[in-house]
Amino acid sequence: MVEHRMMDVNGIRLHIAEQGSGPLVVLLHGFPESWHSWHHQFGPLAEAGFRVVAPDQRGYGSSDHPEDVEAYTILHLVGDVVGLIRxxxxxRAYVVGHDWxxxxxxxxxxxxPDLVRGVAGLSVPPPFRGKEPPLVAMEKRFGGRFYWNYFNRPGVADAEFGRDVRTALRKLFYSASAAASRSGEVKQPLVNPDKGWLDSMADPEVLPEWFTEDDLDALTESFSRGFTGALNWYRNLDRNWELTAPWQDAMVTTPALYMYGDRDLVPAFPxxxxxxxxxxxxxxSLVREPIELEGCGHWTQQERPDEVTTALIEFFRACP
Known part of the structure; x- marks a missing residue:
């Protein structure tokens, strides 16, 4: 059974969900999600002999939402994981993340690397630091219409998504799912700054079968405090690029696994x-070639829970 509690970590309080005993597995959600995005994985991973913990990361759900934009850098976020493990x-822990x-x-x-037994990423591949700040690069390429640049405008996306939280989440989840895309389609997430992002998204009459009304209820509740904390992660993209300069050309050396859907918009980014x-x-350090899930959209562990969970268990057991 999944249990919940609050923990003091890295100078803030984090809400965590946990189940099972054994080697620790930390599951990190993305945007716009919460610990709940891993609810399919808790039982099977616990039954396989692992202690499973998924936090609401800073700026999300019941965890603290610092007001300072600069409190959401990649160093703060990694510090939260390090502090949580301790x-x-x-x-040590296996660390798994989806999207952000x-x-x-x-x-x-x-x-x-001293704290990580193995690392797995879903949707977003391992980091290789580019030649210029990401927001600057996308501004040049798409004239400010890439969704990162839209999110970087203070208060704008916050207000758009906050007007009707449930509808915003329903549209966001559906638009990035396999149900809204065609095989082989490459579509960049561009936004008309004058109309906002949601205006261009379909509002489904029926949710995909993997995403129930109860799931949407849980997600809507988790954003009752708004979207600003979550959006502040994007507002640090260029700052993260500056902060990670010491790791230019460094690579992940711990055992690693990467999975993505063939209809996910993220693997199609430039x-x-x-x-x-x-x-x-x-x-x-990849233990096997990247796993491409056929007919899977962006919400990897929710759209294809059994395949993701099986791959994770096999990966954990293969790590030294």
Whole structure:
């Protein structure tokens, strides 16, 4: 049974969900999600002999929402994971992340390999620091219409999503799912700054079968305090690029696994298909070639829970 509690970690309070005993597995959600995005994985991982913990990361759900934008850098986020592992009384953990949780997981392994038994990323591949800040690069490429740049405008997306939280989440989840895309379709997430992002998204009459009304209820409740904390992660993209300069050309050396859906918009971002193709050569610590899930959209562990859980268990057991 999943249990919940609050923990003091890295100068803030985090809400965590946990189940099971054994080697620690930390599951890190993305945007716009919560601990609940891993609810399919808790039981099977616990039954397989693991202690499973999923926090609401800072700025999300019942965890603290610091007001300062600069309190959401990648160093703060990695610090939360490091502090959580220690606060749970553990010395090492398997760290798994989806969407924004994946860069946090990858950077935890990059910065603190002594704490990470193995690292797995879903949707977002391992980090390789580019030649220029990401917001600057996307501003040049798409004239400010890429959704990162839209999110970087203070208060704008916060207000758009906050007007009707449930509808915003329903549209966001559906638009990035396999149900809203066609096989082989490459579609960049561009926004008309004058109309907002939701205006261009379909509002489904029926949710995909993997995403129930109860799931939407839980997600809506988790954003009752608004979207600003979650959006502040994006507002640090260029700052993260500056802060990670000491790790230029460094790579993750702990055992690693990468999974993604073939209808996910993230692996189609500029330069990402080439990165994924070259990952086995660029990162020898991958225990196997990247796993591509056919007919899967962005919400990897929710759209394809059984395949993801099975792959994770096999990966954990294969780690030294």
């Amino acid at each position: 606060a749970l009384g553990e010395e 949780g994946a860069p946090v997981a990858w950077h935890t392994a990059l910065l603190r 330069g990402t298909p080439e990165l994924i193709q070259n990952l086995p050569r660029l990162m020898p």
